[in-house]
Amino acid sequence: MPTRPGAIPPVRLARQSGRVIFRAQQRMQDSRAASSERQRQSVGWEADRALLVRLRAGDEAAFAQLVRENTGRMLAAARRILRSDEEARDIVQEAFLLGFRRLAGFKGEARLSSWLHRIAINASLMRLRARRCRPEVAIEDLLPRFHEDGHRVDPGPAWSPSALAMLESDETRALVREKIELLPEDYRNVLLLRDIQDLDTEETATMLGITPGAAKVRLHRARQALRGLLDPYFSPAEE
Amino acid sequence: MPRNLTCRELIEFLMDYLEGALSAAERESFDAHLAICPDCVNYVAAYRSTVQAGRAAFTDPDAPTPEDVPEDLIAAILDARRRG
Numbered sequence: 001m002p003t004r005p006g007a008i009p010p011v012r013l014a015r016q017s018g019r020v021i022f023r024a025q026q027r028m029q030d031s032r033a034a035s036s037e038r039q040r041q042s043v044g045w046e047a048d049r050a051l052l053v054r055l056r057a058g059d060e061a062a063f064a065q066l067v068r069e070n071t072g073r074m075l076a077a078a079r080r081i082l083r084s085d086e087e088a089r090d091i092v093q094e095a096f097l098l099g100f101r102r103l104a105g106f107k108g109e110a111r112l113s114s115w116l117h118r119i120a121i122n123a124s125l126m127r128l129r130a131r132r133c134r135p136e137v138a139i140e141d142l143l144p145r146f147h148e149d150g151h152r153v154d155p156g157p158a159w160s161p162s163a164l165a166m167l168e169s170d171e172t173r174a175l176v177r178e179k180i181e182l183l184p185e186d187y188r189n190v191l192l193l194r195d196i197q198d199l200d201t202e203e204t205a206t207m208l209g210i211t212p213g214a215a216k217v218r219l220h221r222a223r224q225a226l227r228g229l230l231d232p233y234f235s236p237a238e239e
Numbered sequence: 240m241p242r243n244l245t246c247r248e249l250i251e252f253l254m255d256y257l258e259g260a261l262s263a264a265e266r267e268s269f270d271a272h273l274a275i276c277p278d279c280v281n282y283v284a285a286y287r288s289t290v291q292a293g294r295a296a297f298t299d300p301d302a303p304t305p306e307d308v309p310e311d312l313i314a315a316i317l318d319a320r321r322r323g
Binding site: 080158 | 247250290291293294307308309316
């Protein structure tokens with residue numbers, strides 16, 4: 001087929017229009033996914049509002065639903081922090097009873113599930129604090145030190161390539177937990193929430209009553225301090 | 240972030256680097272420092288391993304999952320509520 005000068009050859013045109021169609025399809029799919037997520041969230045919020053009305057009216061079935069839907073997740077979170085089934089069960093019960101008492105003042109700014117989850121995590125952190133018997137180590141003593149020119153003082157050896165494989169042993173994992181316990185509480189809590197509970201920076205900051213910036217700084221320092229504490233065990237001389 | 244990073248600056252921005260929060264130019268400065276500083280390469284590797292070690296230390300394959308619903312605990316919670 002003859003083409004006029006300057007016109008785009010048919011094959012290229014087809015490729016271009018293929019790309020345009022692909023991009024348009026992609027945009028449509030993304031938009032559908034976003035819209036379905038918004039719809040799902042909106043249904044969740046509406047369900048929460050309806051459940052809250054029933055809870056405040058003292059509806060037994062509503063309490064049973066709330067407890068049934070949230071116990072598993074709260075128990076798993078508490079157990080991860082406390083490492084004890086018995087204590088985690090206590091904490092979950094305590095968190096629910098506290099939540100029930102606070103229902104009248106619940107403003108609905110968060111989903112009921114997130115709100116209860118936060119209460120359980122806070123209660124777990126409080127229990128951890130009460131249980132603590134080891135002295136904390138000053139964070140400054142655990143951070144890397146630098147010369148005036150910005151080079152590290154005593155960089156030390158690289159970690160063994162088998163450091164991660166060593167984590168398969170129960171003993172090594174217990175050692176890591178023991179070292180995390182040595183971190184000052186403010187730093188340990190951020191590490192537990194961000195790296196162990198997988199909360200994001202905003203959620204962590206809200207839970208601890210600090211700014212997201214402070215949460216980021218504390219997490220970075222906590223990881224550096226933990227790295228320092230683990231250094232002697234994961235460097236090749238210790239293998 | 241300065242163009243020629245020191246080890247102190249690299250460690251200061253390490254978390255942002257690992258989270259992909261640095262600009263392309265900042266990342267370039269970071270990578271340029273790593274290309275000439277084996278101590279920092281080791282530090283970055285150990286930092287990454289520390290995060291993984293923390294996660295592994297609290298991972299327990301035998302622990303109940305959030306999908307597990309302990310009926311006895313649910314009954315105890317609802318009973319405690321009724322008793323006030």
